[in-house]
Amino acid sequence: MKYRSLGRSGLSASEVGLGCEHLEGENEKVVDSVIKAALECGINIFDIFMSEPEVRKNIGKSLQGSRDKVLLQGHIGAIYENGQYKRSRDLDLGKQCFEDFMRYLRTDYVDIGMIHYVDTIEDWENVINSGIAEYALKLKEKGVIRSIGLSSHNPVAAMKAIETGLIDVLMFSINPAYDLLPEDTKADDFFVKSTFSNDRLKGIDPTRALLYQTCEKSGVGITVMKSLGAGQLLSDKTSPFGKGLTVHQLIHYALTRPGVASVLVGCYTKEEVYEAVRYSDISDAEKDYTSILSTTPLYSMKGKCMYCNHCLPCPSEIDIASVTKYLDLALISEDSIPETVTGHYGEMKNTAQDCIECGSCEQNCPFDVPVIENMRKATELFGK
Numbered sequence: 001m002k003y004r005s006l007g008r009s010g011l012s013a014s015e016v017g018l019g020c021e022h023l024e025g026e027n028e029k030v031v032d033s034v035i036k037a038a039l040e041c042g043i044n045i046f047d048i049f050m051s052e053p054e055v056r057k058n059i060g061k062s063l064q065g066s067r068d069k070v071l072l073q074g075h076i077g078a079i080y081e082n083g084q085y086k087r088s089r090d091l092d093l094g095k096q097c098f099e100d101f102m103r104y105l106r107t108d109y110v111d112i113g114m115i116h117y118v119d120t121i122e123d124w125e126n127v128i129n130s131g132i133a134e135y136a137l138k139l140k141e142k143g144v145i146r147s148i149g150l151s152s153h154n155p156v157a158a159m160k161a162i163e164t165g166l167i168d169v170l171m172f173s174i175n176p177a178y179d180l181l182p183e184d185t186k187a188d189d190f191f192v193k194s195t196f197s198n199d200r201l202k203g204i205d206p207t208r209a210l211l212y213q214t215c216e217k218s219g220v221g222i223t224v225m226k227s228l229g230a231g232q233l234l235s236d237k238t239s240p241f242g243k244g245l246t247v248h249q250l251i252h253y254a255l256t257r258p259g260v261a262s263v264l265v266g267c268y269t270k271e272e273v274y275e276a277v278r279y280s281d282i283s284d285a286e287k288d289y290t291s292i293l294s295t296t297p298l299y300s301m302k303g304k305c306m307y308c309n310h311c312l313p314c315p316s317e318i319d320i321a322s323v324t325k326y327l328d329l330a331l332i333s334e335d336s337i338p339e340t341v342t343g344h345y346g347e348m349k350n351t352a353q354d355c356i357e358c359g360s361c362e363q364n365c366p367f368d369v370p371v372i373e374n375m376r377k378a379t380e381l382f383g384k
């Protein structure tokens with residue numbers, strides 16, 4: 001298992017994490033087997049949004065003795081009322097439910113205090129006006145939470161929240177199908193087939209691309225939900241690309257978006273956990289999603305880099321995807337290039353100036369990216 005820095009939170013998260021939502025309604029034995037399998041495989045980040053007490057209690061039991069080795073994403077604003085999960089902006093209920101989370105999880109701190117499910121600008125304003133944002137800030141000041149998170153499916157609402165500087169970690173729905181969707185698509189429509197027969201779809205939606213770039217640029221770490229599109233993307237029948245992708249291709253897609261640290265895969269069984277974490281051991285060819293995305297009309301990504309590194313090997317050993325990602329981040333910077341970007345670029349062993357313009361990358365790139373031109377631009381911008 002590899003670990004990545006979760007932006008400015010200072011936390012280090014496993015590339016594959018566990019989204020625990022499928023454990024709700026399962027008995028203690030099943031919950032224990034899934035959590036223990038995750039721990040055994042080096043998974044160290046767990047998203048627990050569910051407010052139902054039984055599942056919280058059982059996950060807490062299974063994590064006993066491992067608390068100092070794991071990162072918990074606990075949600076502020078996911079409450080339990082009349083025997084049901086509910087999203088709420090009631091501050092008192094939110095506080096009650098968050099305290100209850102810590103009690104059931106047998107902990108006195110939470111690594112990521114995640115403001116739950118904000119999908120509109122109006123709702124973000126509710127988060128501010130209800131006192132929930134201030135509550136999260138106070139928890140962080142007291143050390144009860146180590147970072148403030150936000151979960152969202154909407155790039156406009158997420159961007160608005162991130163621009164306030166309050167959010168350290170964003171949990172966002174990322175997969176190649178949702179990335180196509182215009183910014184105003186509602187989360188409920190993600191699962192509707194007709195959503196994808198829309199002639200507005202033309203490669204990655206620019207607002208989503210900008211959100212990921214902004215997160216990377218400003219040090220907001222991204223954890224990913226819905227990487228498999230609720231299983232729809234795995235099957236030839238339901239994938240909007242006409243061909244199913246594998247779990248590992250979808251994990252890789254999400255991990256190659258800027259800013260992403262960890263993909264939280266939902267698993268019903270320990271076998272599903274073992275299958276997901278094989279991501280760390282398989283070959284680059286098995287992870288490669290470009291053969292599917294580059295041949296579908298929905299993904300007319302001509303000229304745009306997907307950061308997939310399908311163009312390697314490079315005789316100068318340049319990590320072409322990273323150079324291009326930093327170049328894109330520099331190009332969206334209005335004033336000077338942020339230090340985080342120049343810093344990461346400066347740490348690379350080989351940079352754009354090492355390009356000998358052999359052209360082999362351009363022949364290998366399925367998206368017709370003008371790599372040589374990009375290398376020239378990057379050399380000019382970064383001075384090396």
Ligand code: SF4
Binds near residue numbers: 305309321
């Ligand atoms: S240049 Fe092409 S192959 Fe290389 S990382 Fe970008 S999209 Fe992938």
Ligand code: SF4
Binds near residue numbers: 314357360
């Ligand atoms: S053109 Fe430059 S970046 Fe591309 S493979 Fe050749 S040396 Fe590497």
